Amino acid sequence: MINNYDKIANYYDSLSRLVFGKSQVNAQINQLKSITKNSSILIVGGGTGWILEEIGKRHPSGLKITYVEISAKMLVLSKDRDYGANSVLFIHSSIEDFNLEDHFNIILTPFFVR
Template sequence: MRNNYDNIASLYDRLSRLVFGRAQVNVQLDLIHTIASNSRILIVGGGSGWILEALAKLYPQGLMITYVEISANMLRIARNRYYGNNKVVFVEQAIEDYVAAPNSYDVIITSFLFDNFLRSKAEKVFRHLTALLVNEGRWLYADFYLEPQKKNRWKKGMLHLMYKFFGYVCRVEAKKLIDMEPYFQENGYRVLFCSLRYFGFVKGIVYQK
């Protein structure tokens, strides 16, 4: 199955910290502080689920979370996380196949998700998710970032190695990073907050629909 991290589920967090330190964690922590209490949240591709524990520290109760993850092994780890008295529904499914009513969520979280996709799928997933978000809802987006005005040689080198590795181990379909920011701009989203980590290679944005 494409874009499935089953093979390295137990190692992924340690591997991420080995390469990027806490940059991928910290950029997501920067974003979740903008979530309001009692929100309905859709987490897409949440991996091992450490973010559930982080959300529980902010709000021990009152959140309604849908956790969609394609990897059964990642989902197994996430189910054992502590998430307080928040209601969490775990869904083992590719996000493009997940069905919910329009405007079902106040918050959508996609962290290091779109870097897995070819452009055609990225566009399909974007349209699907934007339909699920309420007007004025917030989309917490985090991913790798290449600055348009810079050569980004070492960053491109790292991306190349990452795509080689994850393409082989996890059958990640993408070969290059897609800039998703124009899609948000063209669909009327506005930026509420932005965070840069790891020398600007890791970027987090809070968009409002």
């Protein structure tokens, strides 16, 4: 499993904001209005998990989220987020190795690059 993000996990959000300002954040937040009640969501490469908090603000409960992240450090940071009473299944894996068995209403791959 190739993973380049562990070393910068603690600084990723600050670095991203420094380079891109709020544009990457706003682009993702803009999509969240498409999430409907009780959706089943797949998030691939969610990074530090800030998106989970934004989702939780809009839908404090009822969502079923599967969160696939290749970086163990990003996953630790993500688990620490406040995502309300939503159900989040955290999976440490590359998406290529993840066995997709569920069906999802929404798939988010926000600025997911290798």
